[in-house]
Amino acid sequence: MNMSEALSEQKSQKWAISLFTIGVFMAALDNGIISAALTTINESFAVSPSWGSWGITLYTLGLSVSVPIVGKLSDRYGRKKLFLIEVCLFGLGSLLVALSQSFPLFLISRLIQALGGGGIFIIGSSHILATLPKEKQGKALGLLGAMNGMAAVLGPNIGSFLLDWTGSWHWLFLINLPIAVLLVVFGACFIAETKAPEAKRLDMVGIFLLSLSILAVMYGMTNLDGANLLNSLGDPEVYGCIVFGILCLTALISFEKRVEMRGGDPILAYSLLRNHMFQRTLIIGLLSGGLLAAVIFIPSYVEQYLGVPAAKAGYWMTPLALASGIGAWLGGALTDKKGPVKTVILSGIISCAGFALFPLWVTEKWEFVIASVVAGIGFGFLLGAPLNVLVSEAAKTNKGTALGTLSLVRQIGLTLAPTLYAGFITAGFDQIGDEISSRLSDSGHSGTAMQMIPEIDSSDVSSLQEQIERIPVPEVKTAISDAIHASVASGYDHLYAAAAVISLLVIAPISIPAFRRQKR
Secondary structure, eight states: OOOOHHHHHHHHHHHHHHHHHHHHHHHHHHHHHHHHHHHHHHHHHHHHHHHTTHHHHHHHHHHHHHHHHHHHHHHHHHHHHHHHHHHHHHHHHHHHHOOSSHHOOOHHHHHHHHHHHHHHHHHHHHHHHHOOHHHHHHHHHHHHHHHHHHHOOOOOOHHHHHHHHOOOOOOOTTHHHHHHHHHHHHHHOOOOOOOOOOOOOOOOOHHHHHHHHHHHHHHHTOOOOGGGGHHHTIIIIIIIHHHHHHHHHHHHHHHHHHHHHTTOOOOOHHHHTTOHHHHHHHHHHHHHHHHHHHHHHHHHHHTTSOOOOHHHHGGGHHHHHHHHHHHHHHHHHHHHHOHHHHHHHHHHHHHHHHHHHHHTTTOSSSHHHHHHHHHHHHHTTTTSHHHHHHHHHHHHOHHHHHHHHHHHHHHHHHHHHHHHHHHHHHHHHHTTTHHHHHHHHHHTGGGGGGGSSSOOOOOOHHHHHHHHHOOOOHHHHHHHHHHHHHHHHHHHHHHHHHHHHHHHHHHHHHTTTTHHHHHH
């Protein structure tokens, strides 16, 4: 290759990575943006909050189903082609959502959006791993991871800003259209086509079983009740769906084993599932989803614990969002220099320290900023490069399939962990009554002072505090306020202590001696 060809290829790679990065940011931003306008959307369609939440649930399910399938299709038919198709689907879904005149059409449109947005990160990662030399893959993957992480946590902020600015939730989705058009035009011109060396018959039965398994398990998980976790496990809609999903997964693995033995092209390679490095990386991916889920509770934490007004609570995610982006970029650079194993270990240590600061140290806003920056940098390391490099090395040629499976497992962790975390918060609020009685008794006041406060509602602590301010007896007012604050602190302390433990668990699978020997 002469000098001009090398420069031309380098320019093409920069264009491709830039376009993939914008696409990843656009797709990842969407679920966070809608959360800021969920109440407004529910009111416009006159649906209850429980029905309205399906706008997020269906998007999550669509992402989970599409990610591993698009990964396989991109290996087979070409990553550029699938990228353009995915962006077109996402743009079409965005347009249909914005134009929806009924709630069923809104939900169908959200599903189309998810089917389009789910594969963009996987396609971009596969392209990087297939075209860049190994010493440059980490930084590029870190950039994609940075955009993925920053979009997820900045989404509520951007959604709130757009809603305030335009006054209409429709613009949250219309803004995607010009971005999608530009991505298609420039992608068609500047992204080089890449695909796996061989193309075999598409595994339609495997795709069906995988989709059915994911839908069943994810639907069962979304019906879990964090406040009554054990009781909700007895709900047929929970255990029935999860058991059915596991049976489908068992049938899938058995079927894929036979497909692979016949020399076919399974949607989920049985030999890949048996790979110890791949298995342990998937465990880390599941745990990393749990760390990302802890971020969801930052707005309620700063509102209920630090006293930030509800209208401004979402903006306090900004330090963590920026830190996670920096962490993803640093993780990519470190992966290139020191390897993915050391990067993951360092990530676990830093994120553990950051999340542990919340229960052990944070009482003021400036302390919160420091803790969230440390935690953001820590789990940001995991967002892009190290895990993608590990699974791609395990997969050899089936990079799209491996990356899709990793993304699916991370999404499961992101779906399951909030149920656990919500249980901690609910447990904290459940002890408010006992805490108030104890503090009133210690202050020498009768338990009848309990009648001075309204019914406790964990979703409206700020309103509760306003009513407590009107209590005429200063000692009673102070005792009740302190009791509520202590109970709120207890719930969130357990939540972020659990996140710190998960951070340490991230280190365990990758620290196994046999695994580390394999990576030397």
